[in-house]
Amino acid sequence: MVKKKFFLKSLLAIGSLLLLFSFCSRLKYDILPDADAVYHSVVIKVNVKINTNPPRKRQNFKIVLKYDDSRDKMLFLSPLNQVYGQLFIKNETALLINTKRKKYWKGDFNRLIDEIWALDFTYAQFKELILTGRIPQNKVKESGFRVSLEKEKGSERPERIKIDHRDITIKLRISNRRTGKGIIRFSHRLKKVKKSTIEEILE
Numbered sequence: 001m002v003k004k005k006f007f008l009k010s011l012l013a014i015g016s017l018l019l020l021f022s023f024c025s026r027l028k029y030d031i032l033p034d035a036d037a038v039y040h041s042v043v044i045k046v047n048v049k050i051n052t053n054p055p056r057k058r059q060n061f062k063i064v065l066k067y068d069d070s071r072d073k074m075l076f077l078s079p080l081n082q083v084y085g086q087l088f089i090k091n092e093t094a095l096l097i098n099t100k101r102k103k104y105w106k107g108d109f110n111r112l113i114d115e116i117w118a119l120d121f122t123y124a125q126f127k128e129l130i131l132t133g134r135i136p137q138n139k140v141k142e143s144g145f146r147v148s149l150e151k152e153k154g155s156e157r158p159e160r161i162k163i164d165h166r167d168i169t170i171k172l173r174i175s176n177r178r179t180g181k182g183i184i185r186f187s188h189r190l191k192k193v194k195k196s197t198i199e200e201i202l203e
Helices: 003-011 013-020 109-117 123-132 137-143 198-202
Strands: 029-032 038-050 059-067 072-077 083-090 093-098 103-108 146-151 158-165 168-181 183-186
Touching: 038 123, 059 123, 093 109, 093 198, 103 109, 103 198, 109 123, 109 198, 123 158
Parallel strands: none
Antiparallel strands: 029 183, 038 059, 038 168, 059 072, 072 083, 083 093, 093 103, 146 158, 158 168
């Protein structure tokens, strides 16, 4: 599929993703005791604005990112903290589950973020931007998008990140950084869930 043709859908894909995940089964996670294991948690408030004429409606939601040494997990939440979807990431492989439609997609994270926001990031680069504020200058130069950030008071870590790319502005506010002891175990089901294309899940 030609990227130009799919671009406008990509700009609003996160909003569509949240709607598609409405009324999905409750996502639960447990912290299993382990004195030698450490997990981390961070909350990301997301605001997406489509800069068209007339302007499109803004999209506001939250991402709760939890990660340890082996795998990363994301929860997508509404402004009222209702869980809409789940995303599992190991290395650069993403597993996106739509429990309402009983479908899932598994593939490269770079493909996912390209379809959602038309950005060219690996997961390692996206995560490092969120956690440390390091901007992948080579990607910025190659792709032509702009990244600016504000740091936490008295810290080098980013508190606000702004990404401008073509007709889309993405604002991220990072908060609630936490570290704890134990192993995160998320419940997810793939039984009777059919494999799907990323276009079908985000359409």
